[in-house]
Amino acid sequence: MSRKNQTLGEFIIENQSSFKYTSGELSRLINSIRLAAKVVNHEVNKAGLVDIIGTAGDTNIQGEDQQKLDVYANDKFIQTMTKRNIVCGIASEEEDDFISINSQDENHQNKYVVLIDPLDGSSNIDVNVSVGTIFSIYRRVTPVGTPVTIDDFLQKGNQQVAAGYIVYGTSTMLVYTTGDGVNGFTLNPAIGSFYLSHPDMQFPENGKIYSVNEGNYTHFPQGIKNYIKYCQMEEGDRPYTSRYIGSLVSDFHRNMIKGGIYLYPKSSVNSEGKLRLLYECNPMAFLAEQANGKASDGFTRILDIEPTELHQRVPFICGSKNMVDKAEEFMRNA
Numbered sequence: 243m244s245r246k247n248q249t250l251g252e253f254i255i256e257n258q259s260s261f262k263y264t265s266g267e268l269s270r271l272i273n274s275i276r277l278a279a280k281v282v283n284h285e286v287n288k289a290g291l292v293d294i295i296g297t298a299g300d301t302n303i304q305g306e307d308q309q310k311l312d313v314y315a316n317d318k319f320i321q322t323m324t325k326r327n328i329v330c331g332i333a334s335e336e337e338d339d340f341i342s343i344n345s346q347d348e349n350h351q352n353k354y355v356v357l358i359d360p361l362d363g364s365s366n367i368d369v370n371v372s373v374g375t376i377f378s379i380y381r382r383v384t385p386v387g388t389p390v391t392i393d394d395f396l397q398k399g400n401q402q403v404a405a406g407y408i409v410y411g412t413s414t415m416l417v418y419t420t421g422d423g424v425n426g427f428t429l430n431p432a433i434g435s436f437y438l439s440h441p442d443m444q445f446p447e448n449g450k451i452y453s454v455n456e457g458n459y460t461h462f463p464q465g466i467k468n469y470i471k472y473c474q475m476e477e478g479d480r481p482y483t484s485r486y487i488g489s490l491v492s493d494f495h496r497n498m499i500k501g502g503i504y505l506y507p508k509s510s511v512n513s514e515g516k517l518r519l520l521y522e523c524n525p526m527a528f529l530a531e532q533a534n535g536k537a538s539d540g541f542t543r544i545l546d547i548e549p550t551e552l553h554q555r556v557p558f559i560c561g562s563k564n565m566v567d568k569a570e571e572f573m574r575n576a
């Protein structure tokens with residue numbers, strides 16, 4: 243039973259036995275993500291000081307080259323998971339191809355692969371708007387003892403063993419699931435520990451917030467246009483409130499707490515939408531369903547979509563179950 247104010251470390255140990263692949267490897271993997279999150283958080287929070295402490299292309303006090311924050315975040319998460327010898331492969335939005343990891347020559351004995359968007363919404367950093375890291379974890383499907391192949395990464399979202407995000411906002415939170423509900427941990431920067439602040443997070447079945455970039459309205463499918471007009475109509479509990487941060491993790495996090503729907507549909511500009519299936523939509527959809535929410539491409543459950551390539555995009559509608567149902571109804575009837 244989770245207790246508020248438990249540390250993330252205590253929570254992982256206490257709940258390890260409930261995870262069906264109890265081997266301690268996944269716990270060590272979550273711990274490595276926790277460590278990388280703290281390192282990245284430190285840099286993200288300094289971003290506003292770039293004119294004082296240097297930026298990409300400069301060198302820092304250790305003489306290291308300063309990097310763009312999304313490249314920095316990518317390097318830190320990959321280094322941390324590699325050094326701890328826990329995963330056999332990593333795919334990242336920042337890497338064209340997946341990375342086979344065989345650190346310390348352990349002959350590819352590790353069982354987990356991780357797919358990651360190391361710093362989603364990074365364009366918001368320059369204007370001091372929150373950004374996030376998104377991760378998705380699978381067990382490999384090819385034989386242990388051999389290098390990973392693309393098949394280990396092109397798995398349906400319903401095969402994920404864990405998923406989560408870090409939101410670098412007014413506070414830094416790590417929110418994740420291993421298939422037994424969603425729990426949120428808030429970082430106390432003074433001592434560098436994450437504390438269980440949001441146990442058993444759940445989407446309200448209904449909500450009054452819709453998140454979509456309405457600047458694309460004229461390019462949307464008719465069903466989406468009709469749903470947006472429905473949200474704006476004076477009737478019953480509507481009009482809803484429009485809230486769009488431009489950072490998926492932040493919009494998702496707010497909607498999960500308050501109730502709401504996030505939409506990034508396909509359009510005449512983005513024929514498959516903008517968001518990536520494997521390291522944005524699948525992990526967020528796993529979290530949504532574990533929190534009593536729903537996620538689809540407007541017609542098909544996100545977690546059932548058969549992946550075909552590493553960086554493929556899909557339309558994404560996610561949030562409070564009854565709101566997603568209504569949006570799908572408009573898509574079907576258009």
Ligand code: P6P
Pocket residue numbers: 362363364455488489490491493516517
């Ligand atoms: P647009 C950030 O680039 C991102 O991937 C999501 O975090 C965000 O919701 C979306 O794209 C914003 O895209 O086209 O509305 O600026």
